Amino acid sequence: MDILSIIFIVAGLFFLIVAAIGVIRLPDMYSRSHAVSLTDSLGAFLMLVGIALHEGLSINMLKILVVLVLLYILNPVIAHATVRAALRSGLKPLEKENS
Amino acid sequence: MATRSRPVSSEFLFFKAMALFVFWVLLSASFEWIHLGLGLFFSFIVAWLNSGHSPFVPKFRLWLRILLYLPWLFYKIIQSSLHLSKLILHPALPIVPHMISVESKLRHHAAVVLLGNSITLTPGTITVEVDGSNLIVHAMDKNDEAAIKQMESKIAHIFKDEEPDL
Numbered sequence: 001m002d003i004l005s006i007i008f009i010v011a012g013l014f015f016l017i018v019a020a021i022g023v024i025r026l027p028d029m030y031s032r033s034h035a036v037s038l039t040d041s042l043g044a045f046l047m048l049v050g051i052a053l054h055e056g057l058s059i060n061m062l063k064i065l066v067v068l069v070l071l072y073i074l075n076p077v078i079a080h081a082t083v084r085a086a087l088r089s090g091l092k093p094l095e096k097e098n099s
Numbered sequence: 100m101a102t103r104s105r106p107v108s109s110e111f112l113f114f115k116a117m118a119l120f121v122f123w124v125l126l127s128a129s130f131e132w133i134h135l136g137l138g139l140f141f142s143f144i145v146a147w148l149n150s151g152h153s154p155f156v157p158k159f160r161l162w163l164r165i166l167l168y169l170p171w172l173f174y175k176i177i178q179s180s181l182h183l184s185k186l187i188l189h190p191a192l193p194i195v196p197h198m199i200s201v202e203s204k205l206r207h208h209a210a211v212v213l214l215g216n217s218i219t220l221t222p223g224t225i226t227v228e229v230d231g232s233n234l235i236v237h238a239m240d241k242n243d244e245a246a247i248k249q250m251e252s253k254i255a256h257i258f259k260d261e262e263p264d265l
Contacts, residue, residue, distance in 0.1 A: 076219035
């Protein structure tokens with residue numbers, strides 16, 4: 001069980017690192033917000049599942065699962081609010097035409 | 100969207116209080132009588148305070164269909180997360196950032212909310228603006244539009260038996 005939780009946490013860390021690299025490499029604010037949403041959808045998910053497995057069957061595991069559900073409900077709200085605020089304040093998205 | 104006032108059945112009040120009470124027990128994690136009693140008392144108080152202006156009525160068929168939709172959405176999230184990670188780590192950074200204007204045929208507020216949330220949850224696409232049932236989406240890849248169309252048809256299937264309210 002410990003090995004399984006270590007695998008989950010390391011996989012989560014991998015996606016968090018990829019998201020951080022994405023925030024640095026991607027060109028404009030709109031595409032960077034995609035990288036940030038990657039943190040929540042897989043990075044935090046895998047880390048929390050790893051921690052829940054480490055806790056075993058207890059009330060703490062249930063609490064972690066509640067955090068997970070709240071994260072999945074709140075993440076799109078925050079991402080949408082940030083991006084819409086950027087668009088309404090007049091930030092032009094970068095349109096790159098290379099296929 | 101204006102909140103509509105409608106009479107709420109005592110049965111519904113009871114369901115709401117029970118949902119709040121389960122949440123209380125999860126967070127407090129103590130099974131002493133004084134804590135359980137206080138939780139029950141405040142669950143009913145909060146449910147009663149909120150009962151006047153809630154347009155939210157439980158429809159079990161609808162919720163069952165949404166629950167069945169979630170695993171598919173989760174599969175899509177994992178798939179596009181891996182795809183986006185590949186794009187970010189690719190040395191040439193082969194991204195095509197562009198705006199898509201999605202004119203959906205959905206006729207429910209809840210359906211549009213579900214579509215917008217699904218699009219934003221999927222890495223690589225973000226809902227930027229919502230107007231009625233039309234959405235403006237920022238996407239990172241060429242074939243994201245087909246995925247959004249597929250998502251929309253799934254959601255239209257979920258809501259096909261409900262009364263349109265948009």
